Amino acid sequence: MTETAIVNGLTIIFISLGVIFSLVTALGLIRLPDVYTRSHASSKSATLGVLGILAGTFIYFWLAEGHMNSRLILAIIFLFVTSPLSGHLIGRSAYISGVQPTDLTEHDALKQVIAEKKRKQ
């Protein structure tokens, strides 16, 4: 009886954490001012949210159903590698194609580098 309680508790904790982080992602996408801060919100907390849900699913099927699903581990590794990568690529292509950061920006170190590279060509 206590075993199922532990398994259910772990599952509930992991999946709730995942759902909360996904909700935080959605709030960040609505509330934050420009594409770079939104990319910061979505690529980090959405990764953690999906990873939490996958980990909860894996724990449930492993401990409650006795079915060790290696595809979920593979998906966790895959998302952990690719999700921040896509955030990086979206942010960089937005900057190079000229999307301006918000007016609250104090210092933009990348501006000079990009301008110098464009002048050299």
Add this chain to the structure above:
Amino acid sequence: MRSNDVIIQTATKAVTFIILLFAIYIFFAGHYTPGGGFVGGLLTAGAIVLLMLAYDIETVNRILPVDYVKMVGVGLLLAIGTAAASIVFNVPFFTHAHDYVQLPLLGETSLHSATLFDLGVYLVVVGVTMIIIRTIGEDA
């Protein structure tokens, strides 16, 4: 503007192997669980397209020197050959056979001739997808 692609190229080197491994798994799992030749072929084509995104089309052609038109032909021949082989054994067209075979490393394995048909589907799907994408992507 020439850009620095080191992050996507390094990640692609690792991620492509995960996708290809999963494609092979999906291909062989198709008999008992969801999967099969079509999904496996599409996943393989997706891995090759990821390589083309990270590098360029000439580099991918150099590391994978495959003639995709011939690949489609081989896949269709494999499918029709598997289907036609049943005629030799005096059973209707497309009748498949299966048996339990003792293999040296894997032990008792059930081998089914539908896998060969699935391999044909796999080759056709990879070939057709890559032909479409390369024809659109190449500078004509």
